[in-house]
Amino acid sequence: MTQSFRLKDIGLINRNKKLSFKFNGKKYYGYEGDSLASALIANGVHLIGRSFKYHRPRGFFGAGVDEPYAIVQLYRNGETEPNIKATEQELFDGLEATSVNCWPSVNFDIGAINNFLRIFLPAGFYYKTFMWPKSFWFKIYEPFIRKAAGLGTVSIKHDKERYEHKYEYCDLLIAGSGPSGLASAYAAAKNGARVILAEDKSRFGGTLLTSEVNIGNKSGKEWADGIISELKEMPNVTVKNRSQVFGYYDHNMLVMSERVSDHLPKTKDFHPKQRLWYIRAKEVLISSGSIERPIVFGNNDTPGVMLSSAAKEYMKVYGVLVGKNPLIFTNNDSGYETAIEFKKNGIDPLILDTRSNPKSEIINEAQDLDIKIKYSYVVVAAQGYKKVKSADIAKISDDKEQLGNIENVKCDCICVSGYWTPTIHLASQSGNKTKFNEEIDAFVPGKSKQNEKTLGAANGIYTLEETLKDSFKIGSEVSKKITNNENKVSFPNVVEKKSSIHDKFWCVPLPKGKNYKRFLDFQNDVAVSDIEIALREGYRSIEHVKRYTTLGMATDQGKTSNLNGLQLVSKIENKVVPAVGHTTFRPPYTPVSIGAIVGREVGKHSKPTRKSPMHSWHEKNNAVFVDAGVWLRPRYYKRGNEDLFEASKREAKNVRTNVGVCDVTTLGKIDIKGPDAAELLNRVYTNAWLKLPVGKARYGVMLREDGIVMDDGTTTRISENHYHMTTTTAQAANVLSHLEYYLQLVWPELNVNVVSSTEQWAGAAIAGPKSRNLLQKLFPNSDVSNEGLPFMGYMEGDLFGVKARIFRISFSGELAYEVNVESNNGNFMWEKIIEVGEQFEIQPYGTEALSTLRIEMGHVAGSELDGRTIPYDNSLEGLLSKKKDFIGKRSLIREAFTAEDRQKVVGVVPLDKKTSIPEGSHLVKDSKAPSPNPKLGYISASCWSVEYDNPFSLAILKDGKNMIGEKLFVMSPLKNKIIPVEIVSSHYVDPKGERVRS
Amino acid sequence: MLHIKCPHCGMRSQNEFSYGGDASVKRPELGKDISDQDWNNFVYNRKSLRGKHWELWQHLAGCRQWIKVERDTGSHEIFKTLKAEEEIS
Structure with a gap:
């Protein structure tokens, strides 16, 4: 099969550069400029993976960041990465990818039996089932769930790629390069503001790449190209593609992930794979656009059911047909634009419009092109297992409750448009309390909380003219306040087709006697029936419904499912959507690789390493180093085959008999x-x-x-x-x-x-x-x-x-x-x-x-001065001045600190004078006492006394003052040791301190 | 990450600073008698306020000065910063 779904002349791909790639081991070809998704669709591949819970076949649903299905395991330059969206991954020569969540293969997946068991796998199934018996959890349930779950495999190899962090300051950060982003960036840049314009995709322009509009005397795309090349020339502007602003944090700090090299077969020398930008912006303009939302109907997860805007994008950007016999199912005019695009490319679509009698310029154009349209019609269910083969359709009554006779029409894809949802994630993360806009059935940002403004479709403005006007104005105003500079930009003439209002219809009722699964959340397999169960079981708060059913919890974070979920809850609860509210939007907007978050702070680079000026001498003389905080210190100097014990004994003994020298620079x-x-x-x-x-x-x-x-x-x-x-x-x-x-x-x-x-x-x-x-x-x-x-x-x-x-x-x-x-x-x-x-x-x-x-001398150090002991505990009470006040003195008269049996440092020697005592062991009176055995103290430091040639330890012991001479037991459950010991003075060697004065 | 105006160095990112607790706490004078209650209040007892709060920060990776910061603990809004020697108004 050689790209039989590829169109001839349309698209922004480079047909002169053919790229080969493999999917599930099979070789295909695509073109430079393709996404993995578009290249697969060009080759007629629509079966990408299996769903999370029921293992139902999965295809493509979107064309970008909102994609819930097409998640693959990617192989690049000897490394592998899970959770890659095929719609976001740019094609490169030699790319390899495989399906996830299926075994043994995507075509024949044993887990699909869950699809037939689904009656036993309702919402909350895991919570209800795997509770008993308790002992089954670790051995049976947990491994089973582990194996069943997951969207790919994380590599356990050390990641050789480099990730970088960058800190940046700017006057304006503009997130999204659609019409509103371009217009506001242009106006602000002309006023001399320092602007960063960030675009998630590789191509700038957003919807201008796919819509039939004119700005000035140019097409939308030409205008966008012109603005971008002008911005790129300006010294005060940074323009970044493949860069997702994914988080809005306190004090106008935003974080952006730039995929520097992911589109290349191999990262170039001295380049990072990804770069994380920490951007402190004086003002933020959010121009993140909107995402088309689906209409819910039976089997709406079948491969071939996708967003109508995605179908249009595949044609206009990638020159690819998602099907040759398309059915368009819409409640607004957007579906018509897709239908017109099909028609222009020689394909005859059928439009089902839920509205009874809509009128607009776009609809007129579709009619003029002889596109078949059925009004007051809905898709009841998609038919076909691994790909849509036909659709059951029916007329729907004006009250949207009753379905007419079911008809079956042949089709190979169903392009759905349920209107548009503004992408308000960044605004909401900034602390902005969103409000519900009745006109568009969706939430839009409310009053600004930080220095942020939302423009265009992200703010619920769906006409180009209004978007551009508004964005030029705001871009100019906001930047003028910062730069005190105003360069008027003339507003271009906009030609766009007027739309009529959409139908507030989002879910097709079930026909009598049918029990189709109608999915809300496509990545987590949450169906209408699951939400119904959750509500029946008493879950009310949308946050609880989310957690119980996992609606909106997958890696796509409900970009296509949240609003329909809210619609359903509000319908059952008989509330309006704003009364139900939405779940919290949290960063990141899209998954960010751990590597990018960690940056260069990996392994030894996670902290600076401090070395003394004598470090190279130590190295040359066989020092074995130990981490002491951030310092590297010689632990011992190895001679011949000595181990730590032998070497340290030799060194300590030499200090006691001759002379030793120790690097104490680190003090x-x-x-x-x-x-x-x-x-x-x-x-x-x-x-x-x-x-x-x-x-x-x-x-x-x-x-x-x-x-x-x-x-x-x-x-x-x-x-x-x-x-x-x-x-x-x-x-x-x-x-x-x-x-x-x-x-x-x-x-x-x-x-x-x-x-x-x-x-x-x-x-x-x-x-x-x-x-x-x-x-x-x-x-x-x-x-x-x-x-x-x-x-x-x-x-x-x-x-x-x-x-x-x-x-x-x-x-x-x-x-x-x-x-x-x-x-x-x-x-x-x-x-x-x-x-x-x-x-x-x-x-x-x-x-x-x-x-x-120091241990055998009884000098206390870090292991005794551990943040829990007072001077008395360390036998330092002689250093407490009675004549003056000092920091902390007043606390020393607290009852616990003056108790008769207060803990005190003591020495510990094993009765057999042979067994080494593990540090951290407990001291007990009776080694056979029932658990919990009362603990009298703990071993703080252990050594092999070179003076007496037997083990010696320091311990912090309750009533230590009166315990000298007592016989106790050291217990170390970790090392499985019980050692009889005698308590002695902590000053084991030279108790009078004569040597230091000699 | 907060953006804190050091009165000596200007606007700096939070990761240059370390937090030092409630700025309204006054250390009792050395050498003076003090009740257990007052001493415990000084050492241990702090209010965990939601809202405006004067707190201490040290510009550790900068000028090393301790400063006073008036911050809303709920919204993280910072209203005012003062040098160590300046009195909270």
Whole structure:
């Protein structure tokens, strides 16, 4: 079959460029400019898929974004994508697509048995049926439903395509390039406004591409082409096709998805597949047009039943006939335009008009062309299974209740027009409360909520002349307010045929004795009878009816079904449509790929990665890295076949016996300057700070207002009014904000400035009994003796010509120092330490050894200061000043915080001295107590003590103060472990802290 | 995404800011006696208003200043923004 439905001369496709493509494995040809849908129709293919619930055959219903049926699985350049509308997918050479929701094939689909079981599958079927027995849900019902449901398969491969985000500001964003979009964009652009004009389709012009009108002395399409090329030349205008404005958010922020490469066989190098635009517009003009709505009749989902406007678009844009024996079923003049187009292309249509005696220019033209018209006629039911073969038609009484004798007429397609529904999604998303327009039986935008205006058909204006006049005017007015510039645009003369009023008829009654399915929602198989059941069962709110029946819930979001659903509910409920109201319009207007939403923030790009200046040294020396917040830190340095456990043990042991060096650049650092700096510290830290001498460091703990420990660290007085604060790696940003909060809002009288200096300094912790010997070699001109640089002392030194800060502070519990140099000297410092340290058997150590060292010393860190503990819990109560007030102090006298049996940090050792204790395990008194076993505490951190060569953990334990020496059980249901343990002091090694002072 | 006028930097997108809660809350003075009730009100108790509300935001990815923003919590309309030191009128 070679495009036997392709017309000769009509259409906007390029017949000189033939493209080959495959559908369900079979090869076809189309032309450049085709959509997948038009190319398939040209080849006479109308069976595209199966419906969601009953697996009924599915064809094409529309020609664009409103398409509920023709959803395919697309294969492009080795990737696959589900939920692609064949009507939106542009054809490219080598395109492959397959049907979805059918097995084993679209022609023979086993699921179609549901069609015969449909009497058992009414609305709410799933809710009613799969409730019992409960145990059946996971094993039987859920897998069954999973298999039955779905509109395609998501690829589980990593998506190699690139998606980008773009942020844009403009004066006017105009959504839709139909007549109203073009006219308003043109007027605004002439006034000098920065305009973005967005068109969802590949071709600009909207309905001007398919309607027989003249603007000025040009056809509608020529006029549109002229305006677009003029706009494209203007520097203040951005014109975008294949770009759907799908969401209207707060403060005039709109989001647009641009399909940059989806129409190409392969994305070009350095191009994204799609681009998401975040557009902040001063004013928004919504020119999204309208969508034709169907008339409901029996078997109205049969392939070959489609919107009359779509049939016209297939002819005029794609040069394709949707059928050679068309039946047009209409309640307004739009159907006549389609019929006339058929006639012009040598096809004889038959029009059924529900109206009894309509008169208009268009109808006269149809009559002049000898088109057969039957007035007061309706389609009762379509006949044919995989394609329309004929239609049962009948005369209908004036009150639209009684059908005459049923006649059968042969036809191969039924083109339906039930009038037009304005596309009000964006307006409604903006917060605009819509109103019902009786004249057109549809909702239109009401009073503007944000800076938005709706133009043309989207606002219920269906004549071209009025649309253009209105749009030129509004485009000009709105832009003039922004630019204070007015360039009058002369209004062109418009020639269009006048229409008569439509018939408010939307649903054909069932003939006696027949029980045809009459579908409202084509994608979710919701029929008239389903809505009737829902209402009979007591659902009243339209939102509830929607959820119970799934009306309007599919990927097309009810673009063709919502209004007819409302009509039905209001008819049964005996209400008017506006009293029923409509369901909420939510973004996105059309499906947006997850890739576009995520953009470039994928994998390692989801957050910035911070590396210390010594990172490349760590890499070269076999460091295995770990994520510490956004930082990458060496976890251990692998030697030979060592694993984490062996390596960290070796590194920690070397710190205890010789000397180790650890990269501590990641610690948060805050530079504090000003005459009131000491006062600030005195207020935010729990201990006293006013008398700290220059050249001394002090350990401090900060609380939140609720008494919970926020962070800890050392702060050093560099000079009279200059302090250097360190924070934990994780809390650095929060502590800075915390200080800024108090300085800016609570104590603006304090003369202090704070600024982050984390990135300005590279830090190395040198720890171990031989650290002083090493320091002496590193700083031969400085007195780093115990007297010259005592514990918690500070001095500046000269590290082979590089200025360095030396702090005598210790996290490992050993004699230790921290050396800081400017970041760009970090690597120099590190290499010098390693080089000089060799004689003292220095080894670098990572975070795992660092943790081991601090855990066995009983130094609390992030796993104890976890946002749930107070100073007492961490045995930090000695740091609470009694003489002064500080942030959070007042909260510490709360009853729970002062309870006798308050939790406290303790040490935990397994009785067998062998079994490692999993972090997060619970501590219980009796391992055999019935569930729920009362929990006394939890393991916060575990290590293998290198000092004693057995496992050791820290725990936060209820009444920890009085529990030392008790025997308890550690339970880890996750690891299925029960370990008998003894509670010991948290200060497992060097409890008196002699080493740090040695 | 909200569009917030930083009194120091001008109109900026919400993602440059971080939210800081009710701006009308005043921290009790340090060193002064305060009842449990008043302290609890300061630390914990907040009204969850629908409507106009003065709140704190910090221009975190900008000038790092804490600012005061009068916003309608229902409609997200922003009426006024103030510098930290300016009193809510």
